[in-house]
Amino acid sequence: MEDTLQRFFLEIAYDGTAYHGWQIQHNAVSVQQKLNDALHKILRYPIETIGAGRTDTGVHARQLFIHLDIPIGKIQDESRFLHALNSLLPPDIAAHRIFPVDKEAHARFDATERAYEYHIHFRKNPFLRHKSWQLRELPDLAIMNNAAMFLIGTQDFGCFSKSHTQVYTNICTVTQAYWQKTDDGLVFHITANRFLRNMVRAIVGTLLDIGLKTKAPESMLDIIGSKDRAKAGTSVPAHGLYLTKVVYPYIDTAF
Known part of the structure; x- marks a missing residue:
């Protein structure tokens, strides 16, 4: 299964006012939840996102990188993909870039x-x-x-x-x-x-x-x-x- 997946880095920014931080939580709305929901609608594939770190409730991010594994061929045009993703994300979350990386690249552990x-x-x-x-x-x-x-x-x-x-x-x-x-x-x-x-x-x-x-x-x-x-x-x-x-x-x- 791993050979059919491509790892990508996704760069996002968000206003954290309305969210209980980055990480998915029970009974609370998070940035990760909103992002995962939008990605699932576009890709129609169960997506697991790993962020560079966790921000707490109300904290903002001008730059946060996430890695995710996507079936090969799902993203034909990165610009069109970002446009579609941003149309599904709420106004206080924006996706800026998506690009392929090595399969071992890790958004959290590789950050220096x-x-x-x-x-x-x-x-x-x-x-x-x-x-x-x-x-x-x-x-x-x-x-x-x-x-x-x-x-x-x-x-x-x-x-x-x-x-x-x-x-x-x-x-x-x-x-x-x-x-x-x-x-x-x-x-x-x-x-x-x-x-x-x-x-x-x-x-x-x-x-x-x-x-x-x-x-x-x-x-x-x-x-x-x-x-x-x-x-x-x-x-x-x-x-x-x-x-x-x-x-x-x-x-x-x-x-």
């Missing part, structure tokens, strides 16, 4: 880098509702950027992980972490080889705690060293978080 952004604004803006988190107080940007520097490197980030998750290790390698001022407010950028459950939202909450209470940036070292979730800040709301990029060694993920 993932990037997230967290958006904050300070002035009430109806167009940013569900897209950015509104803060009343202005945190100290310099202090937060100095504290973010201590995130860089390979270390145990257990203090930022959701409790009781089934992962083999809390070790991650963060290659980029910084705040940027925008016209609307602030954006936090972070890139790593992998992320723990709730990690980015906990990091943002911790950095804001440091920036608002003007703690010394070096306090981040003690928090990380503790490996204790109770030492870190409160997780910020999901709706300001975006998965923005997933990198693979064998494909061009820029689009």
Whole structure:
């Protein structure tokens, strides 16, 4: 049966407001469910999709790759296939690219880098509702950027992980972490080889705690060293978080 299937990567983007995350769940609507339903209608074949990662309820994705195995010959024209798929998907989910890959390619395990952004604004803006988190107080940007520097490197980030998750290790390698001022407010950028459950939202909450209470940036070292979730800040709301990029060694993920 495997010889009759071709593995494809599918690139999608979505507004996560209406969904209980990426992964299929019982008694809750997910992005994966909507995608699988649309694929089944087009292909008339039971499709299993594997994503590069899981986003939580309300989190958005500007770029997420999925792999799926499709019977050979089912996709004759990739452009027409995408058009048909997008016509069946709800307006808040879009399919951007589909292309064949090696049969061993894996959307989750082969990803070498993932990037997230967290958006904050300070002035009430109806167009940013569900897209950015509104803060009343202005945190100290310099202090937060100095504290973010201590995130860089390979270390145990257990203090930022959701409790009781089934992962083999809390070790991650963060290659980029910084705040940027925008016209609307602030954006936090972070890139790593992998992320723990709730990690980015906990990091943002911790950095804001440091920036608002003007703690010394070096306090981040003690928090990380503790490996204790109770030492870190409160997780910020999901709706300001975006998965923005997933990198693979064998494909061009820029689009």
